[in-house]
Amino acid sequence: MKKEDMMHTRGLVIKKEKNGFAQVVMDRKSACSGCDTGKVDKCRSCLTGTKIKARVHNSKGAEEGDIVTVSMSRAKIMKGDAAFYLIPVIFLIAGAFIGSSLGDFLTIDNSISAIIGGFVSLVFGFYIVRKISERMNSDQGLVPEITEIVSSGSSNIPVK
Incomplete structure (x- = not known):
């Protein structure tokens, strides 16, 4: 390199x-x-x-x-930073949209269902980041x- x-x-x-x-x-x-x-x-x-x-x-x-x-390696540092910062935000936004859509189906207020959906998917996003971090830490590179x-x-x- x-x-x-x-x-x-x-x-x-x-x-x-x-x-x-x-x-x-x-x-x-x-x-x-x-x-x-x-x-x-x-x-x-x-x-x-x-x-x-x-x-x-x-x-x-x-x-x-x-x-x-x-x-x-700069590239590997940037890859880790992207996983750490972007994945939770993407999951939060996607979860909020999905939760809002489910609000109509479940007859719950769209704002409340968006908050619940965003929170649940944010937690899942952090779980994904943790798994990615474990895999990256085992990489000797x-x-x-x-x-x-x-x-x-x-x-x-x-x-x-």
Whole structure:
């Protein structure tokens, strides 16, 4: 996959696992601008702020304390976002229309039947999203991967 088709962020390896994975702490923001200054040894800006800990594929053999670049496919992220945001909305709207139509048939007020239909289908939409999420999580292509070791470090760097 081309480098442009990937999303990248920097992080700190806090634990190397024996099965080819590592625990990495990263900023929640989209990217670290400080590491691009060429002062990698002094920067460490990726060690402050709001953090997220993730299990990533350690294809580069990074060790504890290393600052690494973690990458993931943009297309796969967008696919997950689309499933998470669009499916419930589509189910809500479809359920409201179906519920409104059934209101005439069941001799219930159309507004009430639309609300009930929308709510029931929204719950079903969230169930579908959950199943899609489980399938996507089992897909190894969706696991973030260490693509570069930016700086080797010691394992005694404090993580806030």
